[in-house]
Amino acid sequence: xxxxxxxxxxxxxxxxxxxxxxxxxxxxxxxxxxxxxxxxxxxxxxxxxxxxxxxxxxxxxxxxxxxxxxxxxxxxxxxxxxxxxxxxxxxxxxxxxxxxxxxxxxxxxxxxxxxxxxxxxxxxxxxxxxxxxxxxxxxxxxxxxxxxxxxxxxxxxxxxxxxxxxxxxxxxxxxxxxxxxxxxxxxxxxxxxxxxxxxxxxxxxxxxxxxxxxxxxxxxxxxxxxxxxxxxxxxxxxxxxxxxxxxxxxxxxxxxxxxxxxxxxxxxxxxxxxxxxxxxxxxxxxxxxxxxxxxxxxxxxxxxxxxxxxxxxxxxxxxxxxxxx
Numbered sequence: 001x002x003x004x005x006x007x008x009x010x011x012x013x014x015x016x017x018x019x020x021x022x023x024x025x026x027x028x029x030x031x032x033x034x035x036x037x038x039x040x041x042x043x044x045x046x047x048x049x050x051x052x053x054x055x056x057x058x059x060x061x062x063x064x065x066x067x068x069x070x071x072x073x074x075x076x077x078x079x080x081x082x083x084x085x086x087x088x089x090x091x092x093x094x095x096x097x098x099x100x101x102x103x104x105x106x107x108x109x110x111x112x113x114x115x116x117x118x119x120x121x122x123x124x125x126x127x128x129x130x131x132x133x134x135x136x137x138x139x140x141x142x143x144x145x146x147x148x149x150x151x152x153x154x155x156x157x158x159x160x161x162x163x164x165x166x167x168x169x170x171x172x173x174x175x176x177x178x179x180x181x182x183x184x185x186x187x188x189x190x191x192x193x194x195x196x197x198x199x200x201x202x203x204x205x206x207x208x209x210x211x212x213x214x215x216x217x218x219x220x221x222x223x224x225x226x227x228x229x230x231x232x233x234x235x236x237x238x239x240x241x242x243x244x245x246x247x248x249x250x251x252x253x254x255x256x257x258x259x260x261x262x263x264x265x266x267x268x269x270x271x272x273x274x275x276x277x278x279x280x281x282x283x284x285x286x287x288x289x290x291x292x293x294x295x296x297x298x299x300x301x302x303x304x305x306x307x308x309x310x311x312x313x314x315x316x317x318x319x320x321x322x323x324x325x
Contacts, residue, residue: 026270027318029257029319031275032315033314040310048110050279054114056148063079076095108127122214126177137173171191177191179233182288188241190205191208192229193223200230206224207222220264225264226245226249231277233280235296242257242259244275245257252268278301279301280299295316297315299313299316300314301314
């Protein structure tokens with residue numbers, strides 16, 4: 001064997017070792033799913049699309065879509081309360097279908113989420129009209145109350161977020177699934193969008209920001225901020241923002257946890273064992289702008305209930321990478 005070949009053979013294992021050392025190591029997030037009382041399986045109605053969970057006094061609150069069919073396209077927004085996050089009491093309807101004929105949210109209101117700001121409760125919801133050329137041609141509206149128990153008044157500026165008029169934009173077909181947090185004194189509104197002619201598997205995630213909780217919400221120039229994700233689950237963590245990605249998107253994105261320093265550019269930090277189905281989390285620092293947010297430990301999601309759907313709980317076990325220890 002020539003000297004050069006011997007030297008290359010000797011160096012090769014070290015090169016491979018260095019290459020492996022350069023690979024990024026990721027933590028893991030494992031979800032455990034469990035049943036809830038009060039908003040669990042029901043043979044008569046479907047409950048789905050739960051909001052993030054907030055705590056007011058001694059009670060947890062959650063909002064969700066409730067209707068006679070499995071989809072959200074014939075539903076209204078209801079809510080429930082719980083002392084422990086496990087046993088829930090359904091309290092009633094929060095936002096109904098718009099009674100005014102020909103309105104954009106006349107056919108169904110669904111997929112709610114909540115923002116607490118300026119001493120009020122801001123309930124965002126998706127709506128569709130009866131006169132749709134493509135289904136669902138959804139937009140996002142807002143109802144406001146002085147109490148988490150209502151009554152709720154629709155915003156005069158509805159819808160507060162619409163699908164784009166530019167067919168080339170990622171959200172030209174629909175916008176849906178709002179998720180709000182307060183950051184740098186502003187209101188950050190994450191949502192999912194789909195382009196005209198694209199399938200549900202090509203849904204992506206966008207961002208709009210407002211100076212006031214009621215808007216106007218201005219879409220970010222970097223949209224879409226995440227090139228996938230059918231479920232918008234976001235929370236503040238430290239000075240950054242974290243997103244939980246489900247099973248929709250590019251192969252290297254699905255079932256991951258993504259972190260962003262600036263709330264716009266995300267990178268993977270954890271692998272996700274199994275996704276939350278249209279989940280919402282309990283995230284007590286979401287609206288405080290404290291830069292002290294921590295990873296959530298539990299939330300709620302869609303569960304199966306025979307031919308219909310229900311709300312169930314998931315708990316998260318976090319394990320960080322051992323790299324660098």
